[in-house]
Structure formats: C-alpha cells, structure tokens
Amino acid sequence: MGSLKIENVKKAFGPVEVLKGIDLQVSDGEFVVFVGPSGCGKSTLLRVIAGLEDSTSGRVLIDGADVSVTPPAKRGIAMVFQTYALYPHLTVKNNMALGLKQAGTPAAEIERRIKIASAMLSLEPYLERRPAELSGGQRQRVAIGRAVVREPKLFLFDEPLSNLDAALRVNTRLEIAQLHRRLKATMIYVTHDQVEAMTLADKIVVLNAGRIEQIGSPMELYNSPANEFVAGFIGSPKMNFIDGARLGETAKTIGVRPEHLTVDTKSGAWKGTVVHAEHLGADTNLYLDCEKAGLITVRIFGVYNAEPGATLYTTPDAAKTYRFGADGKVLK
Amino acid sequence: MSTATRSLPRALGAHAILLTYTAIALFPVILVVMNSFKSRAGIFGAPLTPPTPKTFDLIGYTTVFGQGDFFHYFQNSLVVTVASLFFVLLFGAMAAFALSEYRFRGNTMMGLYLALGIMIPIRLGTVAILQLMVATGLVNTLTALILVYTAQGLPLAIFILSEFMKQVSDDLKNAGRIDGLSEYTIFFRLVLPLVRPSMATVAVFTMIPIWNDLWFPLILAPSEQTKTVTLGAQLFLGQFVTNWNAILAALSLAILPVLILYVIFSRQLIRGITSGAVK
Numbered sequence: 082m083g084s085l086k087i088e089n090v091k092k093a094f095g096p097v098e099v100l101k102g103i104d105l106q107v108s109d110g111e112f113v114v115f116v117g118p119s120g121c122g123k124s125t126l127l128r129v130i131a132g133l134e135d136s137t138s139g140r141v142l143i144d145g146a147d148v149s150v151t152p153p154a155k156r157g158i159a160m161v162f163q164t165y166a167l168y169p170h171l172t173v174k175n176n177m178a179l180g181l182k183q184a185g186t187p188a189a190e191i192e193r194r195i196k197i198a199s200a201m202l203s204l205e206p207y208l209e210r211r212p213a214e215l216s217g218g219q220r221q222r223v224a225i226g227r228a229v230v231r232e233p234k235l236f237l238f239d240e241p242l243s244n245l246d247a248a249l250r251v252n253t254r255l256e257i258a259q260l261h262r263r264l265k266a267t268m269i270y271v272t273h274d275q276v277e278a279m280t281l282a283d284k285i286v287v288l289n290a291g292r293i294e295q296i297g298s299p300m301e302l303y304n305s306p307a308n309e310f311v312a313g314f315i316g317s318p319k320m321n322f323i324d325g326a327r328l329g330e331t332a333k334t335i336g337v338r339p340e341h342l343t344v345d346t347k348s349g350a351w352k353g354t355v356v357h358a359e360h361l362g363a364d365t366n367l368y369l370d371c372e373k374a375g376l377i378t379v380r381i382f383g384v385y386n387a388e389p390g391a392t393l394y395t396t397p398d399a400a401k402t403y404r405f406g407a408d409g410k411v412l413k
Numbered sequence: 414m415s416t417a418t419r420s421l422p423r424a425l426g427a428h429a430i431l432l433t434y435t436a437i438a439l440f441p442v443i444l445v446v447m448n449s450f451k452s453r454a455g456i457f458g459a460p461l462t463p464p465t466p467k468t469f470d471l472i473g474y475t476t477v478f479g480q481g482d483f484f485h486y487f488q489n490s491l492v493v494t495v496a497s498l499f500f501v502l503l504f505g506a507m508a509a510f511a512l513s514e515y516r517f518r519g520n521t522m523m524g525l526y527l528a529l530g531i532m533i534p535i536r537l538g539t540v541a542i543l544q545l546m547v548a549t550g551l552v553n554t555l556t557a558l559i560l561v562y563t564a565q566g567l568p569l570a571i572f573i574l575s576e577f578m579k580q581v582s583d584d585l586k587n588a589g590r591i592d593g594l595s596e597y598t599i600f601f602r603l604v605l606p607l608v609r610p611s612m613a614t615v616a617v618f619t620m621i622p623i624w625n626d627l628w629f630p631l632i633l634a635p636s637e638q639t640k641t642v643t644l645g646a647q648l649f650l651g652q653f654v655t656n657w658n659a660i661l662a663a664l665s666l667a668i669l670p671v672l673i674l675y676v677i678f679s680r681q682l683i684r685g686i687t688s689g690a691v692k
Contacts, residue, residue, distance in 0.1 A: 168603065
C-alpha cells in the first residue's frame, strides 16, 4: 500500500540538467530521506514524484501504476512544505478538510479523520483558529495534519523543519518519527541536514549534482561510504581528507573520521600544533595543524584540556581509515 | 517613533515640505469647490476669498440639476469607470498570473509586449479606434468606452500585478494543487486575496484617468445618451459665454464619486492580510 519506483528520471530546465537519470525503489512502509547539498536536485526529485514538475524523461510508479502523467491530486500523495503553505483564509479544521472535500469524501468521514489526526497531533484546541493565530510549530503540525487526513499512499516532506528554531526542530523531528511508527506509512523526506537524515531514515539516498551517490541505511553510509562525497557528507564533524602522497600511500586520498583519531602528548603517528579547541562538554573538537597530514579535526569524547599552540601527537585507528582512488571511489 | 532616528529640526523640515506640497496640490481643488458656492459676481470679484453671506449662491448647483441631465451623466461615468475597472483588474490579474506562474515559450516576449502599452499612449491610435468603432457599430455606446479604457488600463495593471504575484509562495499554490484545487480556484481563492493590496493600488491608478477623461467620450460617445460627467460639463462652456457657476458646481460634484471609490480602495491598501500564510 505505498511503494514507489523511479526509473531513469531526468529533468532539465532548458539547457540545465538538474536530474541526470535517477533510479530508485522504495518499498511499503519505508522512511526514505533524500539528502544532499543545496542545488543537488533533491527537491526537484520530490516535486517530480509529487507531480508538481514533469520529468523530461523516465517513469514514476506508485504501487506499480505509472503516474508520470497523473495530476498531483490523483496520485494518492500528501505533501508537507517548508513554509507550511497553509490556506490563510481557512480555519485549521477547514485547512485539513479542503483536500478531502475536493475529492468528494462524505462529511462524516472527513469529521472522523480530522478528529483522529488532530488528537494525534494535539491540535484539538486550535481547530477553529486561522493560521495567523498559530505559532510556527503549531502551523507545521497543522500542515502535517493536513497530510495525515488524506491517508495517502506516500507522504512527501520538503524540508519541513527548516523554518523552525532548534528546540522545536528536535521536538517535531521526534513527532514525525512517532507518526511514521504509528501510521506505518511510506514517507519520503527531503533535507540538507544530515542529522535529520541519520535520525529519521530507514534508508538514506545521498544526492549530488543530479545523481545518486549512494543508497543505504544510516549505519551503512557511516561505516562504508562508497566514495569521498558520501564520506565527507555523512558524519559531523566532517571526515578528514589527507593527500595520500604526503603520507607515502598509494591511494589518492586518505580519509579518517575525527572520532577515529586519538591524541597523546608524548608520541603518535602525526605531530601537530593545536590551532583551536571547541569545548562542547560531552566532547571536545580539536583542530590540529600537523606536519605530515595538514589541518585535521580530532573529536575526543569528554573534556580534554588543550591550549592553542600546544604540541600534540595524534594517531588514526588503522581499521577505520578509508582509502580513496583518483576517481573518488573507495579502494577495497 | 524612536528618538535615535528622529531629531526635531529634521521633523519640522520634513513637515514643512510636506505641508507646502499638500497646500499646492489641494489649492486648485479648494478653489473649485469654494467658488462653486458663489454668485457670478462673487467668482469674478474676489475669486480667492471663501463664500461670504453676500456672495453665497447655489445658482451653479440649481443650473446643473435643472439644465442638462446630470444624474444621467453621472450614471454613465460610473458605469464606464466601474466596468472598466472590473475588467482591467480581472484580465490584468489573470494575465499577470499566467506570466508569473507558468513557464511557456515566449513568456518574456509576451510580458514585454503587454508592457509596451505603458510607453505608447493609446491616444495615438484614436483614428484607428474610431474607424474600428464605426465599423463595429459601437459609436455612441458605453461599450466602446469600456473597451478602450480596459485596453488602456491593462498594461500597467499586468506590469504591477505580475511583480506581486511572483512573490506569492510557490508552496501555497502547490499545496492547492495537491489538494486537488483547479488552477482557477488557486487563482481566485489563494492568490487573489494575497495580492489584494496591490490590486487596490492598481485600481486607484486605473480609475482616476478614466473618470477624468474627456478625449474618448468626446470622440467615441458624444451623444446625449452616453455623455459622461466631464463631457457634460462642457455644456456650460460656450464660445462666447461660459457659465462658470455651473461648471464649477459640476466639477465639484464630479470629485465625490472618485473620492468615495478612493476611500474604499485605500482601506485595502492599508490592510495587509498576507500574514500567517507562510512564515
């Protein structure tokens, strides 16, 4: 009840190719996150799935049926937008009801679904208010409620948390995760924030410059990235990339995550000076300027006192070091 | 107002300039209204003084209501203005929506073509328009005026409205599409209410030249049945004798409807209802 298949979808705006052939399969009940830097085509891909943009070529199948030329309202989807996109002239209740009314759903059924959705999202006290009388977080919950009442085959989220402040973002993220667990619906979620991707997804699709770089579960992407781009994109702080030639290695680039480096004041593989230290309490980020490896980031769990200018030695965990070839792909 | 950005001499200076400008702008209007309540001798004897018990006279107004069918002229002016305004706003908004919302071949060229009318005065085409109206048998009808004024008002309306429509959130329109609203419903129910303040601006800019126009009523519809107020007032302008009392009274009366329409639209100008749709 909600699988999606994308076959060789391409999209060009004039001479600019935004999607360069996307193939993807999403099975029923999966939570899939499209992640990538801005301009990578993730929002365009979502719009193609929604039917808000026509693809230049390729097919989109929902539940096995080709919907490439079906209008958005007939595709059995619901979408939540970054800017909420609530109808300003309608009350919360009517905002949720509009889509169903358009589809000719009986009034009693509409009433029932709104009741369930508003209970789920604790929107009952606000049903008669207009969007202007709600806070940002409440508006986004209404937008999610509007999607829920449609009981769609596919939920599409277009950066729904970007306009919320940090605290609210964490709460709403949690609500979306719970919603997915409760509804067991297929959800596709677009974000540029890798934390959202890692925390929500069953499956992450990393996009870059109109192509899929890698598809996998969050841990697969973290532990075995297919190439330099995915390795650099997943994980925070970013993976250190060191020129292989400087270390006397055959690989073009050596990658090691900040959390897979240890430091010592006496001895180690690379000698360096502390440039800057960030103390976050739970962990400490050190920026070291190493003689051999250049500027690298080291993440130490817990508190570590290091003054800028001090000399430190750092050693990478050999088992968790990645080697990339000249084409950026991982070398086995 | 905070004191950091305002100083007393500055505020005084700004007010002095603005008050001077207001006085200059209002002077002719006040002069017309003032003199419309005076006797002929009063108008010529002391045109700059307000009416005194000695010079006060309603002869102008009694002439206007007595002679000529001024109520009918008013009605004509109102019909022409309101109908033209309606069509300018409707077609202007629709064209602006199409230009700002849809990507199609020749979009930019079409936008330029529609904006061309701002630069080329419609009166240059008067002869051709007259021939057209004669050919279609529309001379001496209000329809002729409405058609011409709609054409005259459209370029500016499209130009201004398409800029505003570009600012309406794409997400909102897309949300409507996903909810199964037709493009017409999206336009009338979602987009139009959000651009209402700019519609009011366009309405004011379109309405005043139409109401005040003398040229096209004189050429296209000079018959007694279709005379507008501005044309009707010419009745009192003779080659040898001019009935100033009546002209001033007619002009004073002609200000009223425009004033009323302006008040209606200016409320819309002030009221912003866009908040709450998107962050």
